Amino acid sequence: xxxxxxxxxxxxxxxxxxxxxxxxxxxxxxxxxxxxxxxxxxxxxxxxxxxxxxxxxxxxxxxxxxxxxxxxxxxxxxxxxxxxxxxxxxxxxxxxxxxxxxxxxxxxxxxxxxxxxxxxxxxxxxxxxxxxxxxxxxxxxxxxxxxxxxxxxxxxxx
DNA sequence: GCCAACGTTGGC
DNA sequence: GCCAACGTTGGC
Numbered sequence: 001x002x003x004x005x006x007x008x009x010x011x012x013x014x015x016x017x018x019x020x021x022x023x024x025x026x027x028x029x030x031x032x033x034x035x036x037x038x039x040x041x042x043x044x045x046x047x048x049x050x051x052x053x054x055x056x057x058x059x060x061x062x063x064x065x066x067x068x069x070x071x072x073x074x075x076x077x078x079x080x081x082x083x084x085x086x087x088x089x090x091x092x093x094x095x096x097x098x099x100x101x102x103x104x105x106x107x108x109x110x111x112x113x114x115x116x117x118x119x120x121x122x123x124x125x126x127x128x129x130x131x132x133x134x135x136x137x138x139x140x141x142x143x144x145x146x147x148x149x150x151x152x153x154x155x156x157x158x
Numbered sequence: 159g160c161c162a163a164c165g166t167t168g169g170c
Numbered sequence: 171g172c173c174a175a176c177g178t179t180g181g182c
Contacts, residue, residue, distance in 0.1 A: 007180090033165075056180055113181080131163040133179045 002048045003139035004039070005127050006066070006102065007055040015052045015064030018104035025103040029075045030085045032097060036136040040100050043138075044068050050102060051139060051147065053127070054110075061112035062147065065105045075099040108151050121146045 006028065008014070018026050031037055050066035074095035077085035090096040116122055126137035139147075 009180095035165095060181070133164060135179090 002043065002045065003051070003141065003144040004044065004048060004068070005051040005053050005062075005125075005137045005139050007053045007135045009056045010054045010063070011057065014054065015066075015104060015107050018052070018064070018066065018102065019107060021104075023103065024105070025069055025101050027099045028102050029077050029097075029099040031075070031099075031135060032085065032087070033135060036134055037098060039136050039138070040072050041098055044072065044100055046070055049139075049144060051144075052104065055135075059110055059112055061110045061116065062108065063110055064107045066102050067105060069101040069103045072098045072100045111147065111150060115150075119146065119150070 013026065018024060028040075031040065046068060048068040050068060051062050052064040052066050054060055054063045074092070075085070075097040076099070077083040078087040078090040078095065078097045079092060080086055085097075087096055116125070117128055122128065122143055125139065125143055126132055126134065
């Protein structure tokens with residue numbers, strides 16, 4: 001069991017959108033960064049815990065909890081010439097980018113960036129490192145527990 | 159809109 | 171393999 005933080009622009013896909021999806025599950029597609037892809041491909045496992053982070057918005061921060069469902073598979077948008085995620089170098093025989101399904105478990109109070117930065121125990125979070133832009137980052141069990149405490153509940157028990 | 163920081167591309 | 175130029179991310 002591992003833990004992750006996944007960024008999403010709420011204008012694109014918010015925690016509310018995920019929770020409103022069938023089975024509260026949505027395909028995570030459009031990742032076009034090799035490091036993030038490798039996390040999805042090589043390290044994510046069914047059932048892993050996810051901090052759902054709202055980025056590029058008025059109030060960036062952790063907005064909900066989710067989990068990884070199933071196994072990674074080729075991201076269909078890479079083959080679609082009309083998609084903004086189209087990759088002309090990708091073929092169905094040699095896919096370059098992958099998707100994975102994410103199931104929302106709950107919306108939480110907003111743990112805004114300044115609050116996260118104020119907590120010494122979270123200082124090492126990849127998210128909070130200078131210049132960090134990765135859309136998918138690992139979260140340590142200690143960081144997960146710390147955030148669970150901040151939220152006053154036990155994530156993963158839902 | 160600005161800009162720091164990072165990732166990717168491509169010429170050499 | 172180096173590195174300059176360019177594109178993107180994302181907070182502010």
